[in-house]
Amino acid sequence: MTNRKLGVLMFSPAIIYVLAVVGVPFVLAFIYAVGDVKIASVGYHYVGLANFRSVLQSPTFRRSLYDSIVFTIGTQIVVLVGSTILALALKDRFTGRGFIRFLILLPWVAPVSLGTIGWKWILDSIYSVINWVLIHLHFVKPFDTPMWLGDPTLAMLSVIGVESWRLLPFSTVILLAGLTAIPRDIPEAAAVDGAGFWRTLFRITIPMILPIVSVAILFGVIFVFTDMTVVYILTRGGPYDTTQVLPSLAFFTGILGSDLAEGAAISIFLVPILVAVAYFMLRVASRSEVG
Amino acid sequence: MAIVETRKLTKVFKQGQAGAVNDVNLQTRESEFLVFLGPSGSGKTTLLRMIAGLETPTSGEVLIGGSVVNHLPPRERRIAMVFQSYALYPHLTVYQNIVFPLKAQKIKKELHKQKVDWAASLLGIGRLLDRKPRELSGGERQRVALARAIVREPSVFLLDEPLSNLDAKLRASAREELEQFQKRVGTTTIYVTHDQVEAMAMGDRVVVLNQGTVRQIGTPQEVYDEPADTFVATFLGSPPMNLLDSDDLIIGFRPERFLPSSLVARSGSTDEIASKMRTEHLLLADVGKRVPLRFRVEYLEYLGAERILYGALEGGRFSGKSVVSRIPSGVPGKYEANSVHDFLVPESELKFFDRTSEKRVEAKAIQWQ
Numbered sequence: 001m002t003n004r005k006l007g008v009l010m011f012s013p014a015i016i017y018v019l020a021v022v023g024v025p026f027v028l029a030f031i032y033a034v035g036d037v038k039i040a041s042v043g044y045h046y047v048g049l050a051n052f053r054s055v056l057q058s059p060t061f062r063r064s065l066y067d068s069i070v071f072t073i074g075t076q077i078v079v080l081v082g083s084t085i086l087a088l089a090l091k092d093r094f095t096g097r098g099f100i101r102f103l104i105l106l107p108w109v110a111p112v113s114l115g116t117i118g119w120k121w122i123l124d125s126i127y128s129v130i131n132w133v134l135i136h137l138h139f140v141k142p143f144d145t146p147m148w149l150g151d152p153t154l155a156m157l158s159v160i161g162v163e164s165w166r167l168l169p170f171s172t173v174i175l176l177a178g179l180t181a182i183p184r185d186i187p188e189a190a191a192v193d194g195a196g197f198w199r200t201l202f203r204i205t206i207p208m209i210l211p212i213v214s215v216a217i218l219f220g221v222i223f224v225f226t227d228m229t230v231v232y233i234l235t236r237g238g239p240y241d242t243t244q245v246l247p248s249l250a251f252f253t254g255i256l257g258s259d260l261a262e263g264a265a266i267s268i269f270l271v272p273i274l275v276a277v278a279y280f281m282l283r284v285a286s287r288s289e290v291g
Numbered sequence: 292m293a294i295v296e297t298r299k300l301t302k303v304f305k306q307g308q309a310g311a312v313n314d315v316n317l318q319t320r321e322s323e324f325l326v327f328l329g330p331s332g333s334g335k336t337t338l339l340r341m342i343a344g345l346e347t348p349t350s351g352e353v354l355i356g357g358s359v360v361n362h363l364p365p366r367e368r369r370i371a372m373v374f375q376s377y378a379l380y381p382h383l384t385v386y387q388n389i390v391f392p393l394k395a396q397k398i399k400k401e402l403h404k405q406k407v408d409w410a411a412s413l414l415g416i417g418r419l420l421d422r423k424p425r426e427l428s429g430g431e432r433q434r435v436a437l438a439r440a441i442v443r444e445p446s447v448f449l450l451d452e453p454l455s456n457l458d459a460k461l462r463a464s465a466r467e468e469l470e471q472f473q474k475r476v477g478t479t480t481i482y483v484t485h486d487q488v489e490a491m492a493m494g495d496r497v498v499v500l501n502q503g504t505v506r507q508i509g510t511p512q513e514v515y516d517e518p519a520d521t522f523v524a525t526f527l528g529s530p531p532m533n534l535l536d537s538d539d540l541i542i543g544f545r546p547e548r549f550l551p552s553s554l555v556a557r558s559g560s561t562d563e564i565a566s567k568m569r570t571e572h573l574l575l576a577d578v579g580k581r582v583p584l585r586f587r588v589e590y591l592e593y594l595g596a597e598r599i600l601y602g603a604l605e606g607g608r609f610s611g612k613s614v615v616s617r618i619p620s621g622v623p624g625k626y627e628a629n630s631v632h633d634f635l636v637p638e639s640e641l642k643f644f645d646r647t648s649e650k651r652v653e654a655k656a657i658q659w660q
Binding site (some may be wrong): 188 | 345366
């Protein structure tokens with residue numbers, strides 16, 4: 001067998017896998033989005049942009065688009081601030097650092113659904129441990145506890161909180177790598193030059209890890225924008241679609257609502273946004289290589 | 292300007308282990324250029340970092356300008372430091388790098404440009420102000436680091452091997468420049484290096500360190516000519532001092548004082564010797580009492596300006612002991628491998644050390660045969 005044939009043979013499983021799992025559904029989504037496919041329908045009729053038109057007119061879709069953006073940006077802010085603090089705290093040696101690093105990584109390695117179900121109980125309207133603690137600290141009255149998943153604002157804050165909890169380890173690890181790459185001399189020079197903690201942080205440390213921070217942000221945006229697990233398990237998009245995001249709406253419409261065509265149209269709205277994000281990601285990556 | 296002093300300064304990194312710096316007492320003079328010289332691991336950088344406030348002493352005190360600064364962070368010690376790597380801020384331009392200490396010290400904005408221009412012109416980097424550090428050569432980076440150090444007119448300069456990242460040629464010129472520069476600004480300077488040439492050339496005084504302890508403090512001439520112990524004797528000078536064990540003593544003499552008998556003048560009038568020194572390439576005038584030694588050359592290195600002869604003594608009490616001689620290339624004489632020559636050492640050039648403590652002791656009469 002020639003090297004070339006062997007190469008093709010060795011490579012083909014990977015290519016077939018990617019085509020079957022990513023390529024085919026992607027193409028199908030476009031085909032469905034311009035057709036009239038429903039679950040159990042037998043034929044296919046081309047309907048042009050009709051699905052998109054109806055999607056755009058739907059208040060639920062607009063609400064979901066808005067929620068998606070709030071959800072994504074909110075999570076990024078929490079994660080960014082949180083992981084910067086964590087990374088700075090975990091950068092220097094201290095007793096028990098290894099153990100704390102392990103604990104912080106746990107949410108990332110634990111299965112999403114299990115972790116989120118745990119959160120569902122923590123945020124439950126009757127059995128919530130948070131409320132139990134708040135009651136016993138006399139912050140809230142026993143029969144007037146916050147409805148973490150029932151109140152529109154609190155529900156959004158809850159899904160943002162849980163999503164941040166999941167994403168935090170990943171972002172922390174990336175930022176830690178960035179911080180460790182800064183030579184020790186540089187913050188020391190800043191200290192001798194007269195800079196205090198905040199000046200060193202904002203003028204030296206953060207600008208130096210900015211390329212890596214932007215990679216963490218872009219990965220985070222893509223991850224959160226396409227994720228529906230947390231919303232699906234915690235709130236199912238409720239109350240009144242106030243935590244509905246595009247991926248969960250597409251799922252509810254296309255799979256549970258059996259309108260495949262409209263579900264496909266909704267999910268296609270993710271594409272231009274993700275393409276833009278991916279473009280920026282590649283640009284940042286190539287720029288930091290040069291630098 | 293200020294005087295830096297350390298009192299019983301000690302740093303132990305791991306409990307139970309020997310300290311990186313042990314009980315160091317030293318004091319700079321006003322406007323002095325003091326060099327910490329030692330091999331790697333001698334504690335010289337740790338000592339400097341404790342003075343800078345980047346390392347907390349295990350015990351002892353650091354004084355700057357007469358007051359104890361142990362509890363002060365680096366920025367309140369009125370010092371400036373140049374790091375071995377220069378530690379320029381890579382994302383800032385040269386101007387922003389130099390202005391950084393001024394901003395950090397909350398110096399009035401109106402003065403920034405004027406001060407940066409002053410520092411930049413002092414170091415000849417005025418045209419580089421808009422560049423980023425990565426666009427600069429090693430020598431230029433070193434100047435930027437110096438400019439950043441002087442811009443806020445500190446009372447003490449701390450320099451940690453600032454020339455070690457430059458190539459040999461640039462290092463020589465940078466050395467001279469740095470020395471001139473220090474004389475001009477007159478700031479008390481502590482300079483860390485492992486390079487004895489740098490130490491000898493630049494230092495007003497040299498602190499020789501080994502394994503965290505000060506072995507000797509003195510002018511370059513003192514540490515070279517009157518080494519306090521065998522470590523200083525062998526660390527300074529290349530090749531190092533010849534050492535011979537004799538009962539409870541160690542006898543030392545410099546390779547350049549171990550010379551062919553024919554090249555050392557016998558007694559005569561000063562004029563006569565002077566003329567002989569010109570015509571016959573005599574290397575030493577009448578030296579008084581001499582110690583004759585037979586020297587078998589084993590191999591030699593030709594270094595252009597001089598020849599280094601490696602070999603062993605032959606006959607007498609120290610027969611077989613390895614010794615080195617260093618003679619200028621210009622002088623006549625063939626010194627090939629396996630040839631034996633009559634050499635001598637002036638008795639006044641012998642240094643004596645105690646065998647156990649390795650410290651310098653009084654000269655004694657020695658049995659050579």
